[in-house]
Amino acid sequence: MGYPYSHDLEVGTQLSRHFGDERARTLEGWKGLGGYATLPKALEMDPDAITEVVKNSGLRGRGGAGFPTGVKWSFMPKEPNGAHYLCCNADESEPGAFKDREILRWVPHLLIEGCLIAARAIRAEHVYIYVRGEFFPFSAILRDAVVEAYEGGYAGEDILGSGWSCDVTVHLGAGAYIAGEETGLMSSLMGGRAEPWIKPPFPAQSGAFGRPTTVNNVETLAAVPMIVAEGADWYRQWGTDKSPGTKLWCCSGHLERPGTYELPLGVNLRDVIYEVCGGAPNGKKIKAVIPGGSSTAMLTDDELDCSGCYEGMAEAGSALGTASPIVMNEDTSIVSAMRRIAQFYAHESCGQCVQCREGTSWTAKILHRIEVGEGTAEDLDTLYHLCVQMTGRTICPLADSVVFPLVSSLDKFKDEYEALIKR
């Protein structure tokens, strides 16, 4: 099922099955829909066995990087000597992505159950769900659900009589894109500025409050209950060998039916855009697609025949990212779109690394100048130079996030830049 539209591809998983169903928001309603069935099973399992199932399922981080979730969990110390924490990353801020939001507002209990099972696996005693500051109404829904979970004995002391205790805290951020980077998230959670820190130390060694911590995306954690319930092989019926399972696709831009759709990984990107979403409205042609949220390389209409999975999108010269295609029709000015993207990243740079702090804003200013017709031929050289100096030079990949779409737009739509410069 998709939201708000449904689609023809039959995918029978739980992630989006109850999107739009008010009953799923309450504990009673959720239990009626079969919720909280997996947690008792997980409580009887050895923590490492849970990790093993998730590892075997091939579930990869849905926050964009696609790191294997089970492997990440296995980095956590096996013999706790003090607290472990799980941070659920609900700071969904990537332009184009709106999948975690749907999970938070329609199936909060699914997320809570996933969090608790994951916490069990990594021996965490506290789950922090870090919610993007702008998600105020959705965090209220989640908070209500957490209160209900406590009342129902699914969270807190002695969960379901198992003797195992785990707290769940919903923490509302103050609205910073970079709080979605895992170390930035933890800095913010600890009361500081959302500034990423250089690794090492890795979160599994010293994360939130200096303790071993795992940070997982909302969609990743929401997929955990079904994997633990049905097994790794069941989950592998969807997707590709390297990218198993289903994925929420957030399709936006010039589309007939934009929305959030649950589709198997490995789906053809062209099908997602033309079949599922109905292509561009009014019979317009599609000029470019940024497939994985604004921080990925642009693809032209000719390049859309690629496999919508982590390895497939990399092969196509872009990235799956958060699987959030932003579609631009033939009337779109690529320079304006790129300028807007660069402005976003300039606004969201935390300001630590010089290349990012100065480079993002310089990029945005140059693009603005080109857009208003005051660009020079040297500007394109400068932009290429900036792309080199902003790649792989910084603590976190925010600067790189501008470079991916920028380089691809310069390479693929150079004529548009040149036309504006010559004007």
Place this chain on the structure above:
Amino acid sequence: MSDAAKQITLTIDGVEVSVEAGTTVLQAAEHAGVVVPHYCYHPGIPSRPAQCRMCLVEIEGQPKLQPSCVFPAGDGMVVRTTSETAETARKSVIEFLLLNHPLDCPICDAAGQCMLQDYAFETGQLRSRYAEAKMVLGRDRVAEDILYFGDRCIVCTRCVRFMEDIAGDNALVVAQRGHKAYIDTFPGRDLDHAFRGNIVDVCPVGALVHEDFVFKARAWDMDSSPGICPGCSTGCNIEVNVKENQVVRTKPRLNPDVNSYWMCDHGRRSLVMSNRGVRAEAPMVRQGGELEPASWNEALAWVAGELNGSSGIALVSAGVSNEALFYTRALLERIGVEGGTFQVEQGDEVTLSGFPKLKLRADRAPNAVGAELHRFTRADGLPEVPDGATLVVLGDAISNAPADYGANAGFFLYIGSHLFPAVGNATAVLPAATVAESDGTFVNYEGRVQRFHRALRTPGVARPTWMFLSRLLEHLGGESGVREIDDAFAAMATGTAGLEGMSWAGLGLRGELLSEAGQPAVAAE
């Protein structure tokens, strides 16, 4: 920690160097004699955000350039700090930093001592490709005595992290984010920590400046001498900056055993304030009821002839050098005066939490331990002078004495730098150089003997106390006077318990602890 002692060998720019495991590449490079430019890293500040990206170097086997300030040196590692990629990256950082920089070097106090200026000259381009309007942040006051020039700031956060890591006071923060980021006090908080002045020293550019120094002197107009802060008994090692024979600024000088890279604001002001006051510029002797100027030869001969020790008392200062105290004691012994007291002004103690050995100590004088070493005793208040007695005063012991103090003395010998009201009653005045005007040593609270060096010319014919007192002793039948500080120190070291075996040269610039015989009772803290 057997791991820490393990030695590893790596090659940096073709130079092989062995360092302890756990050393960073940047520190290893220092051992190899390779300077890796950096801004946010400061050896005295523990947190290392690796955010200025200036110290990026190429390491074989690493796909990306790595920040050498945090990257651990590894055995067999091959590091290139000047490869084309590393050089280009560094050049690019400078270009980025200069985008919104006002380039106001001609009026900036940091010019000549600025890491941005230095590296821009070394690696930068002549022309900026930046065609946009520069951001203007303007000037702000972050503390009562510290100005913040936002446009010059490169947001390395050294100041913020000094306050957080070393001062333990989160009064400073980075406000805003991205290219709008700047340094400010936390809303509702004042930057009033007693060690706040160090944020000016750690600033690699001219963004933070003391208001009492702003626009006062160019780096190249100043002379600099190593000194010891006279503000309290800690004895922070300092650098005294002098322009036109005035102390315009004091900065901490690294001594890991005493003050690390830091000093307090009370101390920072103490030498600058010593520019003030009315000075004794020539020897004076009382002849025919009036104090009359005299030449050194006349004055010393006259004092030698007239001075006697009948029921004498002595008052000394804990703010003068050991050498002055030593020769004063020798003079007192020669004329038969025993004892002698000193007073120490007391103040509140402030500890620097990130380097707890460093305190602004309650004893607000640099050499109380030295005064005790020369058998003077601590006292409260001024002793009463018996009528007709001999009174010998050394230094600022009578700075606050009433104007008629010592008027009833039979012979009042004043040895000091400033003309305090009570000096008007003196029988003879021997004008002394101040701490900033002479070489000498102090003994700090834990018994560390430390050298300070002359930074200023003396006014008139004032001379270091040890120099003219040794000559006065010569007039009184003693050994011939000394002209050099090493001789004065050697004479003192031979006769003083605790200083056995020490020499001026041997003390070096880090000082030496007194031997057990001279250890102060309060040494262990």
